[in-house]
Amino acid sequence: MRIVTWNINSLRLRLPLLERMVTELSPDVICLQETKVPDELFPEAAPGALGYPFHFRRGMKGYNGVAILSRVPMRRDETAPDWCLKDDRRHIAAVLETPTGPVTLHDFYVPAGGDIPDPAANPKYAHKLAFVDEAADYFAANPPARSILVGDLNIAPLEHDVWSHKQLRDVVSHTEPEIERMTRWLGNGFTDAMRHFVPPAEKLYTWWSYRNRDWRASNRGRRLDHVWVTPDLVPALRGLHIHQEARDWTGPSDHVPVAIDLAL
Template identity: 60%
Template sequence: MPAKAAAGRGTLRIATWNINSVRLRLPLLSDLVAALDPDVLCLQETKCPDEFFPHEGVEALGFTHRLVRGMKGYNGVAILSKRPILLRGEDPDWCGKGDCRHLGASIDAPGGPIELHNFYIPAGGDIPDREKNLKFGHKLDFVAEATAWSSARPAQRAVMVGDLNIAPLEHDVWSHKQLLDVVSHTPVEVEALGAWQRAGGWHDALRHFVPADQKLYTWWSYRAADWRASDRGRRLDHVWVSPDLAGALSRHVVFKDARGWAKASDHVPVMVELAP
């Protein structure tokens, strides 16, 4: 759908995807656009300095408005939009690291601007102990800062998306008991993410559509010989909306087929559609 037609349909489709290298997987973006036709696409782990971001290829897909914040080799976030967007200039430098894990923007939308935040939370390494693993400590500190930030400014007409690297609910992982001591589903991480969600009054947009007692995954490890057959997934990718937008949620997609693409990311795109 052309950008003009998308902008005029009266709803807003926001997709999020940990692309795991935007330059390597640029050809897959056309498949994503053909399948989901998002108005806004938030990417994480772009692994690309700003000066090398593939603007021309993205422009050809109809994303005439773009914000990028990247670095060489790892991390990196981007917001690609068919609607006008403005960068938020007042958001924090998380943990003082300048490591390209967040972009905040204002999106032109039906009914008025929407505040959009795109996050890539630290994975946290392999050992769930901040004393033995500095990466895990960084993850917890990042979420604690985000919690304090949300507490000071409760969400209004806002959407938050991204790879949060935490699967909070029992059925967000393939085995709750076996993953309790595995980074991404440990009790300390789950509590931290819950505190962040409560602090901002955020509404879990995916669980708005899929009850908490049903399995829901967005990530499958590269280590699985047959990821679809084993189905040992986790829900690491999230969409949260402010309470005033919860009633505007009309549809969601967890695009599982993307995990089977050639040169796939280990995450799949997730999209929500709002009538705001």
């Protein structure tokens, strides 16, 4: 089974790119973030036309929004809380019916956090820290099993998850308070599936800023998109693919699709 996670940065704007991604990667399940479409305006016919008869979505006008599209039968899981009591459509979960048994899939879009790494001066950064704290606490209190967590978590935790650890250590997405919280969240029941395939000493990016005119030449990337699995699914991991080609598509997202393959 192949699962793709992708911050598409507007579903309706990039529907043709979604179709291209499906053609090139042929995922069984697609987890999208930053869909930027309220539920009543979601393009209902699109998933089925692309070969995904099952889909769930949680969206809002203008920003945020998550969706899961699946070829695999699934049911909605609504046991998680309203994170930070904001109802800002940053998480959706489903239970996939796989040949080896049910698997819970979480799709997250963590707040970006603004530009100032000071929670007293920047409410967006304070919200981000509170969100990650709450997520870590939730999974500590509700230990996951046979679960996969994917999404744009907006934190690059390791030294080689960013193009320059030294220059970015005080830049939001790579600050110590964020890293400490993400490390605690990951430790509450998950394994970093991407680093299962790519050693921590190797560079690994999924996002390149629109500000870089030649993103390949500068390669100033960050790993903001993640795939975590519970330890009982580690033996099922089969492969990882970062679809960097998507960053060169016409009108691209600044994130690229990440595909994980599992024997489920």
